[in-house]
Amino acid sequence: MLKGPGGRLASVLLVLLLAVGVPRTCILWSASDPAISTEELLQLISGAEELPYSGYVEAEGSLGLPTASPFSEFVAVSSGPSRLRVWWQDTATWRIDRLEPLGGGAL
DSSP states (O other): OOOSHHHHHHHHHHHHHHHHHHHHHHHHHSOOOOOOOHHHHHHHHHHTTTSOEEEEEEEEEOOOOOTTSTTHHHHHHHSEEEEEEEEEEETTEEEEEEEETTEEEEO
16 A cells, blocks of 8 residues: 555554444434334334235344254254245235245245
8 A cells, every 4th residue: 555664554544544434424324213103103004005015034033942952943943044035915915935045935
């Protein structure tokens, strides 16, 4: 980057400034959370039940059960990352699929 004895220090300071400054700048520019109550949110969701929807969800959890328990197969399936894909058109036309590295299947 920069040459000379002051160049190394300037390079370190530049990297430090970028490492600290970029995340803080992103936080300042991010969208703010709207002030909405739980009841208002539920009304908005209920009012949108006629609209088609497609979405993706990823979550990770752990049951905290020992792997040597009688439920070891259930623990293996239920613990770790879960990825779901959802399609919704109406109450009669919808689908939820579990996504896995080598395929997946409908739930």
